[in-house]
Amino acid sequence: MVASLNPNRTDLGKMDTESLWHAMVQHRPFSEKPPKCMKRGVGCHVTDAEGVEYLDGVSGLWCVNVGYGRQELADVAYEQMVELAYSPLTMSHEPGIRLAHKLLALLGYEGKVFFSTSGSEANETAFKIARQYHAQTAAAGSGPRYKVISRYRGYHGHTMGALSATAQAERKLKYEPLVPGFLHVSPPYAYRFGEGRSEAVYNAACLRELEQTILYEGAESVAAVIVEPIISGGGVIVPPEGYLRGVREICDRTGILLIYDEVVNGFGRTGRMFGHQHWGVQPDMICFAKGLTSGYMPLSATVVKQPVFEAFMGEPGSDSHFRHISTYGGTPVCTAVGLRNIEILEREGLPERAAEMGDYLLGRLQELLDHPNVGDVRGKGLLLGIELVKDKESKTPLEDAGMKAVLKQCMDHQVIIGRNTNTIPGFTNVLILCPPLVVTREQADHL
Numbered sequence: 490m491v492a493s494l495n496p497n498r499t500d501l502g503k504m505d506t507e508s509l510w511h512a513m514v515q516h517r518p519f520s521e522k523p524p525k526c527m528k529r530g531v532g533c534h535v536t537d538a539e540g541v542e543y544l545d546g547v548s549g550l551w552c553v554n555v556g557y558g559r560q561e562l563a564d565v566a567y568e569q570m571v572e573l574a575y576s577p578l579t580m581s582h583e584p585g586i587r588l589a590h591k592l593l594a595l596l597g598y599e600g601k602v603f604f605s606t607s608g609s610e611a612n613e614t615a616f617k618i619a620r621q622y623h624a625q626t627a628a629a630g631s632g633p634r635y636k637v638i639s640r641y642r643g644y645h646g647h648t649m650g651a652l653s654a655t656a657q658a659e660r661k662l663k664y665e666p667l668v669p670g671f672l673h674v675s676p677p678y679a680y681r682f683g684e685g686r687s688e689a690v691y692n693a694a695c696l697r698e699l700e701q702t703i704l705y706e707g708a709e710s711v712a713a714v715i716v717e718p719i720i721s722g723g724g725v726i727v728p729p730e731g732y733l734r735g736v737r738e739i740c741d742r743t744g745i746l747l748i749y750d751e752v753v754n755g756f757g758r759t760g761r762m763f764g765h766q767h768w769g770v771q772p773d774m775i776c777f778a779k780g781l782t783s784g785y786m787p788l789s790a791t792v793v794k795q796p797v798f799e800a801f802m803g804e805p806g807s808d809s810h811f812r813h814i815s816t817y818g819g820t821p822v823c824t825a826v827g828l829r830n831i832e833i834l835e836r837e838g839l840p841e842r843a844a845e846m847g848d849y850l851l852g853r854l855q856e857l858l859d860h861p862n863v864g865d866v867r868g869k870g871l872l873l874g875i876e877l878v879k880d881k882e883s884k885t886p887l888e889d890a891g892m893k894a895v896l897k898q899c900m901d902h903q904v905i906i907g908r909n910t911n912t913i914p915g916f917t918n919v920l921i922l923c924p925p926l927v928v929t930r931e932q933a934d935h936l
């Protein structure tokens with residue numbers, strides 16, 4: 490496999506530009522210079538086909554939590570593939586059972602786990618569960634609860650429903666109209682919109698907006714609220730104290746299900762096994778992907794608390810079951826890898842390590858606050874953002890060309906970092922650092 494991919498670099502570059510459609514990038518420049526072709530990964534480093542090694546400060550796409558080159562994940566995949574490569578979850582298999590059991594044990598509550606293959610699908614699944622749950626529990630005569638409320642800057646995926654919940658204009662333009670019934674409210678983005686208010690006052694204002702939106706829409710039409718505990722790709726927005734508790738209380742008062750999108754936050758990234766554990770507020774459903782297998786296999790999970798699941802229980806032949814299936818959702822191989830990945834996270838204490846190294850890296854990055862273009866440095870664990878501005882007083886964002894120059898300079902220094910999607914030109918620009926949780930002090934210094 491590796492040998493056949495290694496004929497001649499120039500041929501590969503030509504084959505690439507002739508045949509491969511890359512994500513999120515303009516292709517015309519590739520006729521001059523094909524994109525970097527990565528070949529190997531070990532720990533926090535990836536090496537390209539020319540032998541140049543890069544420090545991966547963004548864990549692939551925020552997913553390689555345990556780092557690259559884990560032989561035991563390859564071994565467990567191999568063993569499972571030989572034993573039983575595939576079985577659908579209309580029936581059952583041992584790695585699927587064990588992983589579902591493990592996730593519930595980590596979360597500390599009773600419920601059920603539905604497996605899919607991507608973060609987008611995990612969220613789509615949650616939206617469909619929310620609608621069906623309400624359809625099956627509603628009082629006779631009431632209308633459908635179908636709306637979903639998310640926050641601006643939140644990203645929830647690329648499929649039509651998940652994209653409808655996503656509230657980043659640039660990602661949606663040209664694909665609209667999307668799915669009806671998805672509404673957005675402001676996120677608690679204190680650096681830009683806190684306007685000097687105390688955390689408590691600002692928190693109350695954000696919650697009031699959510700509650701008023703529900704009121705204006707009619708709570709009886711709203712199925713769910715979805716939030717990333719810490720907004721990730723939207724610019725690393727950490728909620729103020731009391732925010733998640735407030736959202737929970739509003740959902741409880743209005744009969745709306747609360748969904749956490751922990752596709753990025755989960756599995757140690759923020760310094761706890763799960764992001765919401767910083768605030769001790771439980772959702773009704775929680776969606777995982779990325780760090781669930783550290784990107785070694787495509788797997789996601791929608792975890793539903795038992796009272797929600799109860800609404801789907803019925804007599805044989807009745808139609809209250811969840812009519813939803815994904816061919817590759819929760820295959821034996823993917824779930825076996827997920828299980829071993831969690832074992833590594835626990836055995837090596839990687840969530841705790843993320844907390845410690847995150848504090849260290851945050852401290853080092855805060856040294857940059859003296860720089861005229863660094864407006865804010867924020868985050869939790871190893872999910873960190875640096876908001877770049879042209880002018881600190883007005884907080885005018887650094888223009889896109891400036892962001893690109895920073896990213897290029899990092900690349901020139903063999904360091905890969907991320908950035909938020911710039912949804913509205915001139916609105917906000919945040920560099921994102923989220924290295925594998927095995928990052929060392931020296932690597933953090935280099936970053």
Ligand code: PLP
Nearest residue numbers: 607608609644645646752753778
């Ligand atoms: N939710 C969040 C918070 C994400 O960051 C992403 C992807 O980056 C998704 C959902 C979608 O996940 P996927 O790309 O696996 O569909």
